[in-house]
Amino acid sequence: xxxxxQPDIHITVSEGASLELRCNYSYGxxxxxxxxxxxPGQGLxxxxxxxxxxxxxxxxxxxxAEFKRSxxxxxxxxxxxxxxxxxxxxxxxxxxxxxxxxxxxxGTRLQVQP
Amino acid sequence: GAVVxxxxxxxxxxxxxxxxxxxxxxxxxxxxxxxxxQFPKKSLMLMATSNEGSKATYEQGVEKDKFLINHAxxxxxTLTVTSAHPEDSSFYICSARDIGNxxxxxxxxxxxxRLTVL
Numbered sequence: 682x683x684x685x686x687q688p689d690i691h692i693t694v695s696e697g698a699s700l701e702l703r704c705n706y707s708y709g710x711x712x713x714x715x716x717x718x719x720x721p722g723q724g725l726x727x728x729x730x731x732x733x734x735x736x737x738x739x740x741x742x743x744x745x746a747e748f749k750r751s752x753x754x755x756x757x758x759x760x761x762x763x764x765x766x767x768x769x770x771x772x773x774x775x776x777x778x779x780x781x782x783x784x785x786x787x788g789t790r791l792q793v794q795p
Numbered sequence: 796g797a798v799v800x801x802x803x804x805x806x807x808x809x810x811x812x813x814x815x816x817x818x819x820x821x822x823x824x825x826x827x828x829x830x831x832x833q834f835p836k837k838s839l840m841l842m843a844t845s846n847e848g849s850k851a852t853y854e855q856g857v858e859k860d861k862f863l864i865n866h867a868x869x870x871x872x873t874l875t876v877t878s879a880h881p882e883d884s885s886f887y888i889c890s891a892r893d894i895g896n897x898x899x900x901x902x903x904x905x906x907x908x909r910l911t912v913l
Contacts, residue, residue, distance in 0.1 A: 713900070724801070724888055724906040725839075732900070771838065775902075780827055780852075781892060783902060785838045 683708040683774045687786035694762050695794045702757040702789050704746075704772030713775040714755040715783065716746055720768045728770075731755065742766070767793045797823050799891045801905035808879055809913055816874045816908045818889030824869035825891035829902065830862070833886040845872040879912040886910075 684707045694700055706712060713732050717725040729740025736748040746757045755772060772786040798821040808814050818828055826847045831839040843864050844852040851864035861883075863875040872891075876883055886909050890902040 715901075717904070722886075722907075722909070724799075725890075725904040727901060727903065730901060780844055781900060781902075782829060782841055782844060783839075783890075784841075787838045 683712060683776060683784050685772050685774050685784055685786035687770075687772055687789050689789045690787070691790045691792070693792040693794060696764050697761050700757075700759045700762045700766070700791070702770050702772075702791070704755045704757065704786060705753050706755065706772075706774045707753065708774055708776065710777055711750070713777060713781065714746075714748060715773040715775070716740065716744070716755075716757050717771045717773060718742075718768045719771065719788075725771065728757070762791075762793055764793045764795065767791055797821075797891070797893045797901075797903040799889065799903045799905040801889055801908050803908060804906060805909045805911075807911045807913065810880055811878055813875055813877045814879055814910060816876075816887055816889075816910075818872045818874070818891065818905050820870045820891040820893070820903070823891070823893045825872075825893065826869060827892040828866060828872040829890045829892070830864065830872075830874050831888045831890070833888060833907075835886075839888060876910065879910070881912045884910055884912045 686705045715730045716728040729738045731738045731748045771788045773783040775781040800819045802817045828845040830842045833839045842857045845864045845866040847866045866872040888907040890904045
């Protein structure tokens with residue numbers, strides 16, 4: 682079975698600073714990898730996904746993520762954080778076969794200081 | 796991206812009553828939808844997989860008779876919480892799997908339903 686670890690429960694950055702959110706996964710083959718963002722009381726919005734090909738993936742809102750097979754990681758980055766980026770971020774993994782049910786990490790709450 | 800709606804967004808009910816939550820894929824057909832439950836400040840836990848035209852697949856520990864799932868069409872899945880109790884209070888989120896012509900295979904999420912059982 683697959684699993685996802687987001688080691689940082691809570692991160693605070695200053696507006697304009699760079700951001701990196703960590704995600705490590707466990708899966709026997711190459712999984713499908715996702716980052717979602719959730720604003721308070723809202724559902725999840727897909728930021729980006731990796732299925733295959735280029736290991737550096739560009740997403741919406743200026744986010745990118747890099748798949749590193751050797752490290753079983755899929756870290757999310759943004760060069761300059763905006764106050765509106767404050768939210769909960771979830772990394773998720775799905776198997777490359779079958780019904781593709783998602784397994785989520787525990788989430789990282791991002792706070793942005795002015 | 797694709798759009799998934801949920802209705803209602805918020806519901807308050809008395810203990811012992813049943814509540815139905817609808818999940819619709821608005822601009823694509825979804826043979827597979829998923830239902831998640833999210834506790835405060837926690838991650839999403841998969842409850843069940845809703846399959847169009849067949850029985851739902853429930854995750855271990857989820858009571859089938861309590862959480863009834865029906866996937867009657869390619870754009871609609873419903874979750875009915877039967878004989879609700881206060882411990883069923885939670886944020887329920889659905890997602891719909893878009894396989895589609897774009898060659899992607901992605902789940903799109905509804906905005907969630909906040910259920911409060913008094």
